[in-house]
Amino acid sequence: xxxxxxxxxxxxxxxxxxxxxxxxxxxxxxxxxxxxxxxxxxxxxxxxxxxxxxxxxxxxxxxxxxxxxxxxxxxxxxxxxxxxxxxxxxxxxxxxxxxxxxxxxxxxxxxxxxxxxxxxxxxxxxxxxxxxxxxxxxxxxxxxxxxxxxxxxxxxxxxxxxxxxxxxxxxxxxxxxxxxxxxxxxxxxxxxxxxxxxxxxxxxxxxxxxxxxxxxxxxxxxxxxxxxxxxxxxxxxxxxxxxxxx
Amino acid sequence: xxxxxxxxxxxxxxxxxxxxxxxxxxxxxxxxxxxxxxxxxxxxxxxxxxxxxxxxxxxxxxxxxxxxxxxxxxxxxxxxxxxxxxxxxxxxxxxxxxxxxxxxxxxxxxxxxxxxxxxxxxxxxxxxxxxxxxxxxxxxxxxxxxxxxxxxxxxxxxxxxxxxxxxxxxxxxxxxxxxxxxxxxxxxxxxxxxxxxxxxxxxxxxxxxxxxxxxxxxxxxxxxxxxxxxxxxxxxxxxxxxxxxxxxxxxx
Ligand SMILES: Nc1ncnc2c1ncn2[C@@H]1O[C@H](COP(=O)(O)OP(=O)(O)O)[C@@H](O)[C@H]1O
Ligand SMILES: [Mg+2]
Numbered sequence: 001x002x003x004x005x006x007x008x009x010x011x012x013x014x015x016x017x018x019x020x021x022x023x024x025x026x027x028x029x030x031x032x033x034x035x036x037x038x039x040x041x042x043x044x045x046x047x048x049x050x051x052x053x054x055x056x057x058x059x060x061x062x063x064x065x066x067x068x069x070x071x072x073x074x075x076x077x078x079x080x081x082x083x084x085x086x087x088x089x090x091x092x093x094x095x096x097x098x099x100x101x102x103x104x105x106x107x108x109x110x111x112x113x114x115x116x117x118x119x120x121x122x123x124x125x126x127x128x129x130x131x132x133x134x135x136x137x138x139x140x141x142x143x144x145x146x147x148x149x150x151x152x153x154x155x156x157x158x159x160x161x162x163x164x165x166x167x168x169x170x171x172x173x174x175x176x177x178x179x180x181x182x183x184x185x186x187x188x189x190x191x192x193x194x195x196x197x198x199x200x201x202x203x204x205x206x207x208x209x210x211x212x213x214x215x216x217x218x219x220x221x222x223x224x225x226x227x228x229x230x231x232x233x234x235x236x237x238x239x240x241x242x243x244x245x246x
Numbered sequence: 247x248x249x250x251x252x253x254x255x256x257x258x259x260x261x262x263x264x265x266x267x268x269x270x271x272x273x274x275x276x277x278x279x280x281x282x283x284x285x286x287x288x289x290x291x292x293x294x295x296x297x298x299x300x301x302x303x304x305x306x307x308x309x310x311x312x313x314x315x316x317x318x319x320x321x322x323x324x325x326x327x328x329x330x331x332x333x334x335x336x337x338x339x340x341x342x343x344x345x346x347x348x349x350x351x352x353x354x355x356x357x358x359x360x361x362x363x364x365x366x367x368x369x370x371x372x373x374x375x376x377x378x379x380x381x382x383x384x385x386x387x388x389x390x391x392x393x394x395x396x397x398x399x400x401x402x403x404x405x406x407x408x409x410x411x412x413x414x415x416x417x418x419x420x421x422x423x424x425x426x427x428x429x430x431x432x433x434x435x436x437x438x439x440x441x442x443x444x445x446x447x448x449x450x451x452x453x454x455x456x457x458x459x460x461x462x463x464x465x466x467x468x469x470x471x472x473x474x475x476x477x478x479x480x481x482x483x484x485x486x487x488x489x490x491x492x493x494x495x496x497x498x
Contacts, residue, residue, distance in 0.1 A: 023350065023351060111336075115331070115332055116335075116337070119334040119336075122326060123352070124319070124323030124352065
């Protein structure tokens with residue numbers, strides 16, 4: 001299928017997804033479930049990865065900036081900016097694209113090939129709206145929370161480097177992460193994450209929804225979902241950075 | 247009653263259904279038979295509107311489905327129940343929640359009456375004891391019965407069954423066939439069943455339509471099927487050794 005045809009089908013699907021829900025009460029219930037499944041269940045991986053990356057960035061900064069001309073606060077500052085500007089939004093969302101994207105694509109793809117989506121349609125349910133909208137809402141709502149967690153835990157990881165290896169004094173690090181703090185970077189990161197969350201949930205849903213065939217196709221759909229949502233995230237990262245920071 | 251008039255359907259320039267016309271009456275089990283890949287599922291899904299037909303009309307008690315607007319389609323859907331080949335139960339819900347789902351989505355009745363209706367349907371298919379189990383925890387035959395309960399919970403006027411016996415042993419198949427037939431007669435439903443199972447044909451075939459390579463090749467009653475002057479149909483009917491022997495015996 002051609003590029004423009006895919007875009008067309010995606011747009012068509014989103015049009016269905018964002019139509020009026022048939023039962024608001026069911027939507028509310030589904031959104032809560034999705035927040036739990038897609039968001040809360042991703043908290044663990046978010047914390048682990050952010051902690052170790054925070055540690056690694058700080059360690060690398062100390063080791064690679066041993067120039068006496070550089071001010072002491074540079075380590076904390078660089079760790080903070082790396083986390084706030086790129087890691088806790090873009091890189092975290094790339095990781096979540098792998099976890100959540102494949103989860104959504106395989107769940108919806110399985111429902112497609114086992115005719116559960118047809119069963120919904122037969123009943124007169126708008127299947128795209130019923131299945132996909134709660135996932136998009138749920139994930140877009142919870143991702144900023146994950147981003148905030150990632151920022152804090154990442155900074156904490158850097159802080160603990162001072163205690164564990166002693167290569168940087170904790171007080172120096174703390175001074176660094178407070179130095180020339182620009183709160184807009186947090187906003188920028190959160191805004192980006194909203195876009196990324198939408199990209200992950202909608203792209204994965206798209207590939208799952210149009211799976212056709214057997215279990216093998218569900219696997220392919222989920223791979224395509226991860227690869228393509230990652231690429232789209234990277235493109236939007238450049239775009240949004242140019243709009244918001246340049 | 248459902249009337250199909252001159253229906254043609256193709257996928258990516260491959261024509262799967264060629265100009266098919268047929269009539270399906272209420273209170274009867276109407277069978278669509280044919281080999282695997284002959285187009286039975288596509289025909290059924292075209293009648294229900296999962297596939298949009300390229301040409302032709304589909305009349306539900308005189309109302310043309312192909313020219314209905316969205317709202318009319320959604321309304322008609324509530325008169326339709328379907329049993330899918332693989333049951334298509336929602337695997338994140340228990341049997342009871344599956345049966346309850348159409349009510350939650352569409353019922354205008356107060357919630358208190360839902361439970362009564364769900365219990366009635368589960369009892370009707372003999373699954374009261376399995377209400378709290380998930381589809382993955384019950385046998386194929388029970389899944390089929392749960393799917394029947396879900397299909398009839400909104401008291402449909404039309405019931406579609408795609409290969410209701412696939413993957414079931416002969417005895418369970420018979421129970422499912424009889425259940426579908428009883429429900430059809432009890433509620434005067436227009437029932438259409440896809441099958442390639444000759445036991446079903448003999449058991450519940452009120453009217454039979456034979457599809458071969460996307461063409462309607464024959465129609466008639468189960469009594470006339472053995473005398474049909476149709477090579478492709480004979481090949482299907484007498485595919486099993488048992489029927490071949492019966493035929494030999496008959497011709498003697
Ligand atoms: N969604 C689809 N896209 C393309 N081809 C399809 C689709 N569904 C069915 N077909 C093709 O239509 C033909 C008839 O299939 P089907 O109706 O499933 O046969 P059966 O009689 O076994 O139910 C097959 O050749 C199948 O490959
Ligand atoms: Mg079939």
